[in-house]
Amino acid sequence: MNANPTPSYDALAATWTRLHRLGHLGAIASWDQSAMMPSKGNEARAAAMAELAGLLHRMRIEPALRDQLERAAQEPLSELQRANLREIRHDWRSSNALPESLVQRKEMASTRCEHAWRTQRPANDWAGFLPNFREVLAVAREEATLLAEQSGLSRYDALLDLYEPGTDTATLDRVFGEVRQWLPGLIRRVIDKQSREPTIAPVGPFPVPAQRALCEQAMRLLGFDFGAGRLDVSAHPFCGGVPEDVRMTTRFREDDFLGSLMGTIHETGHGRYQQNLPRDWLGQPVAMARSAAIHESQSLSFEMQLGCHPGFVARLAPLLVAAFGDQPAFDPANLQRLLTRVKPGFIRVDADEVTYPAHVILRYEIERPLLEGEIEPEDVPALWDAKMMELLGIDTRGNFTDGPLQDVHWPLGLLSYFPSYSLGAMYAAQWFATMRRTMPDLDARIAAGDLAPIFDWLRDNIWQQASRWTTDELARRATGESLNPAHFKAHLEARYL
């Protein structure tokens, strides 16, 4: 008799395979909603998506799972199975921490706040925003408290753990604290240097079909597999779908092609991560992307580390000439200056590589005390104004539209997501510093159009590792050290000074 020694683990794995398969339909329907669906389909789609979300939630809170999780921990599991069990438990815990009533209250509060925010933002209506946001915040605090009670973490750390398992306030304080020291000075020096480097702006119009073909060329250059993914158009670009079928989107403006081109290169980083997750375990949490920051480290490896690399820009230039005809702006050196122009501004999503972390640090320094109850929503504008002046030297007083109302994250109750963006930029710099250490001719190879060493390194060290290790272990295995913002500083100094 050969009794199965891991019945509970197997039952859990089967449940998460089912979640993956049904989630697949939700992912495609969600992509379709943004990229394909005609407007009148929205109500029925929303009802269908809510039905599926409820179904998946009920599968995750099935009482039998608690017992299976306990028993599985006692079963003779392989290292990979044990890692998978850790990820299953993480997923299970975040679904089971909140009572149904709070899940519903959260849904209602964020839907109302986000909906009103769409008109309050253009109307600069901070006062109108406040009551809705207070409720969103109250729910987020309650959610964080419940999560904190289960995990023993602080409230902000407990929320952060949803997107960045293992990363905590101590790490953020250390890393952002360091960056905070040198960033404002660096920005001033870069602006001063660039003031003596004139650039030539591209002259449009740039026909959409040519832009689309150009974006697809760039995706091919970057190894995107069109047999397992697509590029389409949506109002807000994203990389969705499933690992087996990646759905990227972009948007086109006839008067500017760089936005869609660099946005596409960014999403291609997300896309290749998804396409190269380990096949053998697909459907299990251990085979999924590690975290939001690690995902962002891929998109920024593509967009910033590689996409704005002078060697890569020199390979892009002839493609632009072929797409739109020749013009002075397409000179590679000019293109490179255009892509690395630094200018402090109000808007995070429009920020360049150097000023971007200032936007994130500011949000972190506000949302953490806000969530912990150290400050209240009415304290936000004054803090915002002071920090924008301190970090970027710009005056935001009275401008809520381009100030604390600019992002959708807080209206949605996403109060611990912003750090991932800058952690991703730092990890990307750390990946490339490691590649340069082990491949001293990396920059020459990029200039020669040989990108294979980069993709091989990312595939071996990041993509194929998926969620096998904690984020910190992943970084240490890949680079020999934990997250170290010195690499990001060195990268910015090398590129911008």
Added chain:
Amino acid sequence: MNANPTPSYDALAATWTRLHRLGHLGAIASWDQSAMMPSKGNEARAAAMAELAGLLHRMRIEPALRDQLERAAQEPLSELQRANLREIRHDWRSSNALPESLVQRKEMASTRCEHAWRTQRPANDWAGFLPNFREVLAVAREEATLLAEQSGLSRYDALLDLYEPGTDTATLDRVFGEVRQWLPGLIRRVIDKQSREPTIAPVGPFPVPAQRALCEQAMRLLGFDFGAGRLDVSAHPFCGGVPEDVRMTTRFREDDFLGSLMGTIHETGHGRYQQNLPRDWLGQPVAMARSAAIHESQSLSFEMQLGCHPGFVARLAPLLVAAFGDQPAFDPANLQRLLTRVKPGFIRVDADEVTYPAHVILRYEIERPLLEGEIEPEDVPALWDAKMMELLGIDTRGNFTDGPLQDVHWPLGLLSYFPSYSLGAMYAAQWFATMRRTMPDLDARIAAGDLAPIFDWLRDNIWQQASRWTTDELARRATGESLNPAHFKAHLEARYL
């Protein structure tokens, strides 16, 4: 105290709303699979679709439903609720008739047979097809026996009831028996007449973007709502999606535009039926399309009754000139002759309006005795050859590729679907005969481009009635009589003689 007097009915309605919402995701994923999905996504998609199918099946065989159905029948229901309960019971019964083991055996048999058929058909390999088809037939006979035991119908009628509830062999024998009497003679007279009417063939190429724009123009002309649907491309055109968001497809060939144009007009009939189902009840079976034949009566109302009407063809002609430039073939009278050319051929899907019923009658006369066990698969070729000679005067001996191997229906185990196509053509003729009776100026209106009376009639009499009545009641309410093939005969004689 105001106790709910219809708790069981309400519980059933809630279940079917859930089925509708989850089915929505399956419909969109299925459309995506045909129209959008890159090839490597297929395995994961198939797994996701199978997971959903299993889930929906389990919802339909939930033991509590049996009791709810019994109790609901005793509850004080409105007429509409009672009709809905009838449709729910019909859906429930077909899902619950088969044991899980037979469902799986059916799935396996049809998948294997259909897969092998894809290469056996081009290889003319009837002998290779036989063993797989024997198993498909064995399963279909078993399924029909189980369904027949429950319903008291004959085996063929029990299967037919899945697509054409209420229609039986007696009706088909009566209707097809009548048509069989006059059809071969009519075909000969039409061919003789048309031999004296030369046609000019259109000269290509016809660029795909112009064809696409033309198809969309035709759809607009026919009232398709692009705010609630789309037109895309797939290998096999279909009309899918959900009533709230209709997804039509077509395919383009540079050397022929009439195929995609008339195919699009056909699918637009299905699409408008879907788009105009009654909104208030959407999600409930009573609000869904009545049957396969009634659906086909809409696509054929659009493609044949209207699309090949001389008045409508005269409105299409200038659109062709605008799309492709002028040429002699686009003369309206010539176009009309092209669209109504009658020529007996091997292939059902390529058949014209007049010879098409011969293909269906032949299949009915073979699949009915096959299912009832009166003949066996090895008897099919000889019957096929004899009936093709008798009905269409063409010799099919030894040609299995263009003979009994031509359709996907039998390999898939769909052994009672063919009649719907011709019933649809007959219902369409009956609808238009009724319209002409009540609107004597109908043809003049069509010629003047005023299609509103047609759409109004179809909306009031078919679309908005959905599944409120049985098919026969629907026909009698709309036209004053049950299905009567005399209208189809009169239509063909008026148009072709």
